[in-house]
Amino acid sequence: QAQGDAETGKAKAATCVACHGNDGNSPTDMYPKLAGQHASYIEKQLLEFKAAAAGGTGRANAIMAGMVMPLSEQDMADLAAYYASEAVTPVAVSEAVIEQGAALYQGGDIERGITACIACHGPRGEGLESAKFPRLSGQHPAYIKAQLEAFRSGARENDPNGMMRDIATKLTDADIEVLSQYVVGL
Numbered sequence: 001q002a003q004g005d006a007e008t009g010k011a012k013a014a015t016c017v018a019c020h021g022n023d024g025n026s027p028t029d030m031y032p033k034l035a036g037q038h039a040s041y042i043e044k045q046l047l048e049f050k051a052a053a054a055g056g057t058g059r060a061n062a063i064m065a066g067m068v069m070p071l072s073e074q075d076m077a078d079l080a081a082y083y084a085s086e087a088v089t090p091v092a093v094s095e096a097v098i099e100q101g102a103a104l105y106q107g108g109d110i111e112r113g114i115t116a117c118i119a120c121h122g123p124r125g126e127g128l129e130s131a132k133f134p135r136l137s138g139q140h141p142a143y144i145k146a147q148l149e150a151f152r153s154g155a156r157e158n159d160p161n162g163m164m165r166d167i168a169t170k171l172t173d174a175d176i177e178v179l180s181q182y183v184v185g186l
């Protein structure tokens with residue numbers, strides 16, 4: 001696996017700025033924030049966008065497909081190192097979702113077979129670099145919601161062993177609404 005360099009990555013990120021923002025904090029919730037995300041996770045996603053774009057299994061997305069086509073594995077590692085080195089801007093959470101969000105995030109739901117999110121995404125929604133578990137805190141709620149729906153429908157099928165799909169298929173629309181607002185403020 002290529003060793004990434006943040007400074008080189010910053011120079012290569014010129015084409016990403018339009019959507020993901022100057023420092024990876026995308027100004028609109030149409031695009032995910034990349035700042036503070038784990039390099040291992042970013043690199044995995046870039047490889048999978050490219051694999052899907054080439055007709056294989058991966059993460060199918062029409063916009064990102066065009067972006068990753070010209071990238072080498074070294075470019076991906078550099079871009080990942082750069083975004084991981086930036087700080088994500090924090091997001092405040094509304095009081096209304098805290099109780100329900102915390103219960104599901106920290107405890108899961110044994111009766112419904114929902115594994116607690118905290119097991120993989122951590123007490124502060126920080127994820128885990130070594131396991132390629134993404135950071136969730138600081139992300140745009142609309143993006144989190146869209147991803148949970150994509151795991152649930154099967155549109156996003158690049159999660160290892162279907163871990164996210166297994167959980168998402170057990171979530172109701174109301175669960176997804178609460179979680180997507182809750183996790184960003186952890």
Ligand code: HEM
Pocket residue numbers: 013015016017018019020030031032033034037042045046061063064067068079134146
């Ligand atoms: C998603 C990187 C350029 C639009 C992502 C993700 C990464 C990424 C790592 C996944 C984020 C996650 O899973 O949390 C990059 C890099 C770029 C680039 C390194 C430059 C080489 C762009 C541009 C656009 C764009 C220019 C808009 C025209 C999107 C969208 C998603 C996304 C819409 C979400 C895809 C989905 O819903 O599954 N990008 N991006 N990106 N990016 Fe980019």
Ligand code: HEM
Pocket residue numbers: 032044104105114115116117118119120121132133134135136144145147148158159160163164167179183
């Ligand atoms: C990805 C939320 C539980 C492992 C994600 C993403 C979201 C999310 C929103 C996409 C992030 C992005 O695109 O930037 C949640 C919630 C959970 C939960 C709300 C609880 C209801 C878990 C658990 C595990 C896990 C228990 C481990 C067993 C992963 C992994 C990915 C991921 C590995 C990345 C998949 C990939 O490589 O594309 N999760 N998660 N999650 N989650 Fe979870």
